[in-house]
Amino acid sequence: MVNVHVYITLKEGVLDPQGKAVQHSLTALGYEGVEEVKVGKWIKLEVAEGSDLDARIESMCEQLLANPVIENYTYQVEREAQV
Amino acid sequence: MVNVHVYITLKEGVLDPQGKAVQHSLTALGYEGVEEVKVGKWIKLEVAEGSDLDARIESMCEQLLANPVIENYTYQVEREAQV
Numbered sequence: 107m108v109n110v111h112v113y114i115t116l117k118e119g120v121l122d123p124q125g126k127a128v129q130h131s132l133t134a135l136g137y138e139g140v141e142e143v144k145v146g147k148w149i150k151l152e153v154a155e156g157s158d159l160d161a162r163i164e165s166m167c168e169q170l171l172a173n174p175v176i177e178n179y180t181y182q183v184e185r186e187a188q189v
Numbered sequence: 190m191v192n193v194h195v196y197i198t199l200k201e202g203v204l205d206p207q208g209k210a211v212q213h214s215l216t217a218l219g220y221e222g223v224e225e226v227k228v229g230k231w232i233k234l235e236v237a238e239g240s241d242l243d244a245r246i247e248s249m250c251e252q253l254l255a256n257p258v259i260e261n262y263t264y265q266v267e268r269e270a271q272v
Contacts, residue, residue: 113231115233125232132249137249143234145230145231147230150225152223152224153224170211
């Protein structure tokens with residue numbers, strides 16, 4: 107099993123009302139100099155290892171985890187060093 | 190301005206119904222070997238630089254971005270190398 111971290115954000119140009127709300131709240135709370143806030147998702151999966159791992163992860167992202175029309179995704183596979 | 194990435198997850202032991210739902214959906218879609226799924230948040234902020242940056246970020250997380258009772262947060266500050 108490997109840990110996979112998938113990071114999903116809205117594409118450039120897509121309105122991010124949640125991010126705007128967080129930004130306004132931070133300013134209202136007195137935090138100055140907060141220019142831009144974007145809220146995305148971070149999904150951690152424990153997936154079986156295999157030669158088709160990358161293909162499987164990409165397929166999961168396209169089919170379920172992200173909405174490819176409005177969202178971008180990146181992922182990282184966490185591997186332990188083998189001694 | 191520096192880019193700050195804040196990663197928020199539910200603490201160990203806190204039920205994650207969204208993660209469970211994603212896991213079941215992936216299995217239902219035919220993806221085998223998906224053992225555990227956790228859904229968290231990834232917040233990207235553009236914040237003014239300053240010597241109190243760490244303190245400011247931690248305070249923002251505690252006060253607004255995360256719920257310290259049930260959530261853990263980590264953050265990374267993205268700096269460009271200065272030549």
